[in-house]
Amino acid sequence: MRWLLAALLPFAAACGEDVTPVAPTTPVPEPRVCTDELERARAYIDSILPREWDGTPFRFDLFDHFPEIAGADYLDGQLEEVRGLADRIEEQIGYPIIEAGSVIPVRANLPQGWNGPPPIDLGTCDQWREPGQVLGIHLTGRPYGHQGQGAMWAAPGCALVGYWVGDGLPSTEYRQQYARTAIVHEIFHLFGFKHSDNRELPEPVGVFMSRQLTGGNTSGTLYPTFNDMDALRCVFPENRP
Numbered sequence: 001m002r003w004l005l006a007a008l009l010p011f012a013a014a015c016g017e018d019v020t021p022v023a024p025t026t027p028v029p030e031p032r033v034c035t036d037e038l039e040r041a042r043a044y045i046d047s048i049l050p051r052e053w054d055g056t057p058f059r060f061d062l063f064d065h066f067p068e069i070a071g072a073d074y075l076d077g078q079l080e081e082v083r084g085l086a087d088r089i090e091e092q093i094g095y096p097i098i099e100a101g102s103v104i105p106v107r108a109n110l111p112q113g114w115n116g117p118p119p120i121d122l123g124t125c126d127q128w129r130e131p132g133q134v135l136g137i138h139l140t141g142r143p144y145g146h147q148g149q150g151a152m153w154a155a156p157g158c159a160l161v162g163y164w165v166g167d168g169l170p171s172t173e174y175r176q177q178y179a180r181t182a183i184v185h186e187i188f189h190l191f192g193f194k195h196s197d198n199r200e201l202p203e204p205v206g207v208f209m210s211r212q213l214t215g216g217n218t219s220g221t222l223y224p225t226f227n228d229m230d231a232l233r234c235v236f237p238e239n240r241p
C-alpha cells in the first residue's frame with residue numbers, strides 16, 4: 001500500500017488547502033502565420049479597403065436618409081454594432097481597424113438612381129466617399145436573391161454597405177438579431193472575405209469567413225470567430241510594409 005499512499009498524498013494536501021476556485025479558461029488558439037490572406041482579400045471583387053489601408057482605422061458612417069419605418073434607434077443601434085465589432089477586433093489583435101462614425105448628410109452629386117432599386121450603377125467611387133470611409137446607405141428595393149431586412153449588400157470596390165428595411169424590421173427575435181448583426185457580415189465582405197461555402201470564386205480569391213460569420217448561430221447572430229479576426233492581422237498588418 002505504500003506506493004498508493006505516496007501517489008495520493010500530494011493530492012490530499014492540495015485538497016486540504018483553502019483554494020479559491022478558478023474559473024476554467026478556454027484555451028486561446030495560436031495566432032496564424034500569415035500566408036496569402038492579403039492577396040486573397042485584394043482580389044475579392046476589387047475590394048478597396050485592403051488596398052487603401054495605411055494603418056488608420058476606417059470610419060463607418062451612415063447616410064441620413066433611412067425611412068421612418070426603420071425606427072428611431074435603428075441607426076444608433078447600427079453604429080453601436082460597429083463599435084462592438086471595432087472593440088472586439090482591437091482587443092484580439094491589439095490595434096484598431098474600423099471605428100464607428102456618425103449619421104451624416106447624403107452626399108451631393110451621387111450617380112443617377114444612386115439608392116436603387118438594385119442593381120445600382122455606382123459610377124465612380126470618389127463620387128461616394130472619402131478615402132478611409134465606409135458608408136451605409138438605404139436602398140429602395142431588395143437586392144436580388146436576398147431575404148429579410150437590415151444590412152444585406154456589400155460593394156467592396158467602393159466600401160459601401162446597402163440596407164433595406166422593407167416594411168419595417170422583422171418581427172421574430174431570430175430575424176431581428178439577424179437584421180441587427182448582418183452589418184458585421186457585410187463589413188467583412190468589404191474587408192475582402194467571402195462566404196464559408198463559396199466554391200464559385202477561383203482560388204485564391206477572397207478570405208474564407210467562418211460558418212458563424214457567414215450564416216449566424218442558432219439565435220440568428222452573425223459574429224466573427226477568433227479565426228476571422230486573426231485573418232485581419234494579415235490583411236491589415238499593423239506596420240504596413
Ligand SMILES: [Zn+2]
Binds near residue numbers: 185189195
Ligand atoms: Zn454575404
